[in-house]
Amino acid sequence: MDALEIARxxxxxxxxxxxxxxPLTIGLGLTVAVMxxxxxxxxxxxxxxxxxxxxxxxLINFIMGVATGIVQExxxxxxxxxxxxxxxxxxxxxxxxxxxLAFFLESxxxxxxxxxxxxxxxxxxxxxxxxxxxxxxxxxxFILVANSWMQHPVGTEIVDGRATMVDAWAVFTNNTxxxxxxxxxxGAFAVAGGFxxxxxxxxLHKRRQSGIDTVDASGKVVVGESATLGKNRDxxxxxxWIKSLRIGxxxxxxxxxxxxxxxxxxxxxxxxxxxMKMAAAEAACHDGTGFSLLSVGDLRGGGAxxxxxxxxxxxxxxLLSFLAHDNFTTEVKGVNTLLPEYQEKYGTHLPDxxxxxxxxxxxxxxxPVMEVTYWGFRLMITLGGLSAVAAAVxxxxxxxxxxxxxxxxxxxxxxxxLAPFGGNAAGWIFTEMGRQPFVVAPNPSxxxxxxxxxxxxxxxxxxxxxxxxxFSLISLTSIYAFLLVVEVVLLTRYVRGGIxxxxxxxxxxxDDQDKxxxxxxxxx
Amino acid sequence: MDYLPTLWFILIAVLWGGYLFLEGFDLGxxxxxxxxxKNEKQRRVLLNTVGPVxxxxxxxxxxxxxxxxxxxxxxYASLFSALYVPLTLVLVALIFRAVAFEYRGKAHTHAxxxxxxxxxxxxxFVAAFGVGAMLALSTTGLPLNANGDRVGGPFAWFxxxxxxxxxxxxxxxxxxxxxxxxxxxxxxIRTRAARLVARWLPVALLPMAAWAVAVVLLNHSMAAVAxxxxxxxxxxxxxxxxxxxxxxxxxxxxxxxxxxxxxxIFTAAYPNVLPSTIDxxxxxxxxxxxxxxxxxxxxxxxxxxxxxxxxxxxxWTYWVFRKRVTEVHIPEAHTVTSIV
Numbered sequence: 001m002d003a004l005e006i007a008r009x010x011x012x013x014x015x016x017x018x019x020x021x022x023p024l025t026i027g028l029g030l031t032v033a034v035m036x037x038x039x040x041x042x043x044x045x046x047x048x049x050x051x052x053x054x055x056x057x058x059l060i061n062f063i064m065g066v067a068t069g070i071v072q073e074x075x076x077x078x079x080x081x082x083x084x085x086x087x088x089x090x091x092x093x094x095x096x097x098x099x100x101l102a103f104f105l106e107s108x109x110x111x112x113x114x115x116x117x118x119x120x121x122x123x124x125x126x127x128x129x130x131x132x133x134x135x136x137x138x139x140x141x142f143i144l145v146a147n148s149w150m151q152h153p154v155g156t157e158i159v160d161g162r163a164t165m166v167d168a169w170a171v172f173t174n175n176t177x178x179x180x181x182x183x184x185x186x187g188a189f190a191v192a193g194g195f196x197x198x199x200x201x202x203x204l205h206k207r208r209q210s211g212i213d214t215v216d217a218s219g220k221v222v223v224g225e226s227a228t229l230g231k232n233r234d235x236x237x238x239x240x241w242i243k244s245l246r247i248g249x250x251x252x253x254x255x256x257x258x259x260x261x262x263x264x265x266x267x268x269x270x271x272x273x274x275x276m277k278m279a280a281a282e283a284a285c286h287d288g289t290g291f292s293l294l295s296v297g298d299l300r301g302g303g304a305x306x307x308x309x310x311x312x313x314x315x316x317x318x319l320l321s322f323l324a325h326d327n328f329t330t331e332v333k334g335v336n337t338l339l340p341e342y343q344e345k346y347g348t349h350l351p352d353x354x355x356x357x358x359x360x361x362x363x364x365x366x367x368p369v370m371e372v373t374y375w376g377f378r379l380m381i382t383l384g385g386l387s388a389v390a391a392a393v394x395x396x397x398x399x400x401x402x403x404x405x406x407x408x409x410x411x412x413x414x415x416x417x418l419a420p421f422g423g424n425a426a427g428w429i430f431t432e433m434g435r436q437p438f439v440v441a442p443n444p445s446x447x448x449x450x451x452x453x454x455x456x457x458x459x460x461x462x463x464x465x466x467x468x469x470x471f472s473l474i475s476l477t478s479i480y481a482f483l484l485v486v487e488v489v490l491l492t493r494y495v496r497g498g499i500x501x502x503x504x505x506x507x508x509x510x511d512d513q514d515k516x517x518x519x520x521x522x523x524x
Numbered sequence: 525m526d527y528l529p530t531l532w533f534i535l536i537a538v539l540w541g542g543y544l545f546l547e548g549f550d551l552g553x554x555x556x557x558x559x560x561x562k563n564e565k566q567r568r569v570l571l572n573t574v575g576p577v578x579x580x581x582x583x584x585x586x587x588x589x590x591x592x593x594x595x596x597x598x599x600y601a602s603l604f605s606a607l608y609v610p611l612t613l614v615l616v617a618l619i620f621r622a623v624a625f626e627y628r629g630k631a632h633t634h635a636x637x638x639x640x641x642x643x644x645x646x647x648x649f650v651a652a653f654g655v656g657a658m659l660a661l662s663t664t665g666l667p668l669n670a671n672g673d674r675v676g677g678p679f680a681w682f683x684x685x686x687x688x689x690x691x692x693x694x695x696x697x698x699x700x701x702x703x704x705x706x707x708x709x710x711x712x713i714r715t716r717a718a719r720l721v722a723r724w725l726p727v728a729l730l731p732m733a734a735w736a737v738a739v740v741l742l743n744h745s746m747a748a749v750a751x752x753x754x755x756x757x758x759x760x761x762x763x764x765x766x767x768x769x770x771x772x773x774x775x776x777x778x779x780x781x782x783x784x785x786x787x788x789i790f791t792a793a794y795p796n797v798l799p800s801t802i803d804x805x806x807x808x809x810x811x812x813x814x815x816x817x818x819x820x821x822x823x824x825x826x827x828x829x830x831x832x833x834x835x836x837x838x839x840w841t842y843w844v845f846r847k848r849v850t851e852v853h854i855p856e857a858h859t860v861t862s863i864v
Contacts, residue, residue: 077605100591104580105834464608
């Protein structure tokens with residue numbers, strides 16, 4: 001592998017990894033804020049316990065997002081210096097605004113929230129979690145503005161070979177960003193919903209297994225208490241889990257509807273803005289109206305090497321046209337139509353410029369890796385849909401106040417936590433890989449020769465060796481793997497500890513000795 | 525003179541100054557976890573003096589990086605790609621350090637807690653050294669070609685200035701952290717910290733002063749002499765106050781030393797943002813490395829609004845947690861036991 005390939009792997013791995021933590025941070029943050037508000041308004045103990053328990057898991061996850069986020073910012077300069085030079089004028093602005101206007105707010109206010117329990121006036125303390133979690137959503141907007149500009153550059157002119165900003169308003173209201181933002185945020189809530197649902201299910205199931213909660217003749221729950229574990233598994237504890245489960249299920253279902261609607265809008269834009277990505281996602285070689293439910297590579301030639309090796313197994317007629325144009329008959333362009341169009345517009349070979357290294361003068365493949373786009377697209381939709389169905393089923397199964405005794409349903413519910421994470425990752429892989437061979441995909445509505453686009457092959461840092469890239473790829477990837485294990489172990493331990501894990505006082509541990517001279521209401 | 529790029533050069537100096545001032549003491553506290561704290565309780569006191577604020581402090585680094593990307597993309601691209609290996613180490617250090625801060629208290633066994641202590645110590649040390657080396661090299665230069673790319677291999681950046689800058693920031697962080705602990709704790713930690721500050725202050729600030737003098741001499745800068753003089757005065761002031769045990773004034777003196785020192789270094793380097801050691805014609809300067817006036821104007825408006833806001837609410841955080849942290853305030857460790 002050369003430096004370019006390694007840099008691409010590194011970008012993919014660090015981004016997907018970072019994006020395991022981010023959606024949970026965004027989704028859970030706001031959910032915890034709502035729980036604390038419920039406590040503030042009702043004064044009910046169960047909402048306080050909910051806030052503390054989910055808040056603890058939120059923090060364990062949050063810190064990993066922070067720790068890996070800085071890699072994202074640094075790697076543009078480190079591994080993609082030509083990209084940074086080309087786009088800095090436009091792309092740097094939303095990044096800097098994210099740091100200055102959103103991330104500062106999130107980090108500082110979260111510090112106040114963690115350590116400010118009982119120290120700040122209650123209302124002010126409640127405000128800190130609201131501001132911190134809204135700031136994380138605001139932060140996502142800036143990052144998505146930057147990313148959307150790579151997908152669909154606007155508000156820009158080329159001056160002396162670099163992209164310069166001429167219309168900030170256009171950049172910040174890029175229609176690509178405006179559909180990507182809700183899609184991503186709803187995706188984050190799908191993650192949070194599934195997380196609440198799965199973990200609450202686990203606890204309710206354990207309560208039934210331990211014989212704390214039972215069901216009466218009509219199947220309705222009879223809430224009990226554990227004699228030995230005291231406040232840790234009392235009736236309030238039951239309220240925490242059943243309410244968390246319901247909140248989680250509702251959040252997951254609403255999120256899915258949001259994801260589906262915004263995803264539809266996004267797909268329609270994508271067909272106009274990056275038709276090749278959509279055609280590759282469809283394995284659509286020829287123009288048509290049908291949506292492929294399953295396509296496979298023709299294995300006689302040793303797998304699919306060109307688009308024509310792909311065989312559609314099952315198609316739903318008209319659905320593709322509906323997705324693209326809201327009717328059933330307008331044909332959507334396939335790969336074989338698009339390829340000559342791209343070649344005519346952007347050339348058949350990379351220019352003979354040293355910036356392209358060994359790739360200078362080679363033929364350009366405008367078709368992204370189709371296995372990845374095709375399956376990425378499907379995996380995203382399937383996993384997203386699965387978690388919504390699971391949420392609906394969960395609401396139905398718990399209508400009488402508790403979960404079924406079945407062990408395997410409980411295992412499925414816990415496993416189901418992973419589905420929205422997978423859906424998010426698949427979605428990002430699809431959208432980023434589908435943009436290739438461009439790092440800045442051309443905007444088809446720009447006219448003339450000054451089109452703003454950049455091939456990925458030209459974006460990598462020319463001065464950095466493959467060895468250096470490999471060094472960072474290996475060190476970051478192995479650290480990520482290690483820390484993922486650490487995070488999961490910690491989350492599991494705190495989940496198994498139940499609410500007492502986040503509230504020492506429930507465990508019979510005195511939290512603080514002298515409240516009068518208390519300087520921190522929480523201590524590391 | 526390019527008005528907007530110069531303004532942004534100053535703003536980026538401010539961001540780096542803010543970063544070193546604020547994260548300076550939490551990086552230092554991180555290093556003191558292994559060298560200064562005597563027992564588990566003291567380590568937890570140390571950790572909790574910066575607990576509520578370290579994350580906000582680190583955002584100064586993220587903002588400095590992002591602002592450089594937006595305002596001086598060529599500076600950002602050349603510097604970050606040239607220092608690929610050391611920056612990778614800084615990233616690894618920052619990742620471990622952040623995670624360790626949060627996870628240390630959740631460790632179940634003594635061995636794991638000790639491992640996180642090492643992560644905090646090494647993470648803080650490597651991050652401080654790496655950032656210092658990077659800043660120093662940006663003011664003394666790197667072997668860059670006409671495109672701004674490093675020549676000479678992955679370690680071409682390694683020279684005396686890198687070491688000097690690294691040492692300067694590490695030593696400053698240590699003394700700054702001791703001064704901070706003098707303000708934030710009581711009892712044994714407070715007295716020992718004060719004694720160490722009084723003894724080691726001039727030695728610890730020497731590398732930073734040497735770096736500033738070197739940059740002034742390299743650039744024959746007369747304009748930088750004033751802030752340099754101020755830095756030296758602040759150093760003497762802090763030293764004098766340390767001997768009289770005036771903790772607040774020591775901390776202020778150190779802060780002025782740092783900010784004046786950074787000002788001297790950046791003033792002397794101006795208009796270069798990153799000189800090339802191969803050919804002065806390849807130097808990156810405020811004019812040839814900056815973004816367009818349109819972007820800089822936009823960013824100026826954002827900064828004019830955002831920076832005072834950040835300073836205000838961050839100052840408020842310090843006010844909320846202004847009381848001294850002592851061993852009595854640290855509750856017993858809470859080990860999580862499985863209930864199911």
